[in-house]
Amino acid sequence: MSKDLDSFDTKATYSDASLDYATAAEEFWGFVSDDTADLIGPRPGQRVLDLCCGPGPMTIRSAERVGAHGYVEAVDILPEMRAITRDRARERGLDQVTVRHGDIDELPPGDASFDVVNCSLGLYFAKDMARSLASFWSYVRPGGTLAVTTIGRRLFEPVLPVFFAACRAEQPGMGTYLPWVRTEDPDVLRALAAEARLTGVHVSTRDTPMPLPSPGAWWPIVHGSGLRRLETELDPGAQDRVRRTCEEWITAHRITQLNVGTVRLIATRGRDGVPYTVPA
Template sequence: MSKDLQSFDTRNTYSVASSDYAVAAEEFWGFISDDTVARLDLRPGMRALDFCCGPGPMTVRMAERVGPTGHVEGVDILDEMLGITQRRVRERGLDQVTLRHGDIDALPPGGERFDVVNCSLGIYFAEDMVRTLAAFWSYVRPGGTLAITTIGRRLFEPVLPVFFEACRSERPGMGTYLPWVRTEDPDVVRALLDAAGVTGAEVTAADTPLPLGSPEAWWPIVHGSGLRRLETELGPEAEERVRKTCEEWIAEHRVDRINVGTVRAIAVKP
């Protein structure tokens, strides 16, 4: 694992942010789940697997598509995320969902059991992404589909550079590494899939404008994303100054939307 990835405490960041991330998954990130589901040929009775399921936006959407005769399994490393997903599926009566704790760095052989295997916004946390992608592929049955979504370039522009600068002004030398930069290039994602033996993958990149209803809407995005790690490191007083700096900049420049770049890969197993 790279030193950069080691510097990002994934478990603590997302454990602390689990509730806020759950809100963001619907308010900010929901379009990723909607777009992914629309690309998949999910039908009643199918079996689907959702790695790095987090608070369950994709798990729920897939379960609704496969219906009560199908089955969806959600896997995550954080008990806090699994607890949120469990509440969501119970509220919706989705008895076709099972959830389990799992580490994408230590997956057993898959046995080609699933019609659809998905991992949204999670592969870049793997120590060895090639090994993990090969493990994902082992769960896909012949004729089944693997779907991978990562964050692309220009995330949260034009506000993110302002946020980084404000953080470093409070703590000179502060590291602002974020794991998703490992897979923001479509060519990198394609090469990883090729190395993992995933054949015939279609890899595309897209920029999606995310409405920013007010300057104050920026901070919930920080709370509900991996940026939470930097916020936590700042401490309460510095955090408040950074928040104020960002909100004033957004208001001054009349920013009403931010960019969310994504890289998506779809592969059908021969």
């Protein structure tokens, strides 16, 4: 599995797609952030750490909820994503937002000072997921909450299998590995939580219908997600044929919505300050 992860160039995929991903974050991924924010808070005056913030949908929603007396720290490895998050916070006058560089493979131990620590759609990029999860946990204060959202098995059904088949028809033998398959099984998150010594753990799955307003709306999803990695392996002519195949299939089958499957881990630290230990 680590060899498969090495084959996926995260920085190139998401740096190149930063603006497309930013658009998709509002149009297609924003509801994931809304759903998470509704589930875990945050509340006015709280401190929030948003790891793998990307273009900042959860950062912005958190800042709006904690208000001027709260604080949100957004962390991402990519400068393009950090710039977008910083600009969006500035445009909205959210002075309580700080954006900084951070790699979830190399996070220093935290000081247990955050009420909410969130990592949406990012844990599966970590080389050692249990170690990274334990690092996340070290930032959660007593009584605080850690929320991790990953992608589930039924992502973008029913169109994604059509996209995969069309890509392989253009380039037989193309690998369609995507990092999020590492955590699509909820039992994987449960095992990682146990290894990372989390407490108050609840893992659940959720399938959410997402509107697909037109056949042409599919391609921006490809551009604004990790699927872009597969697209960029094809030459422009092949890309156009794959796009047309998908749009024609969507039209023929009258597809008006996609499923977005997610897996969510919520952990709550006891108010007695359950100690954390980052696995060796």
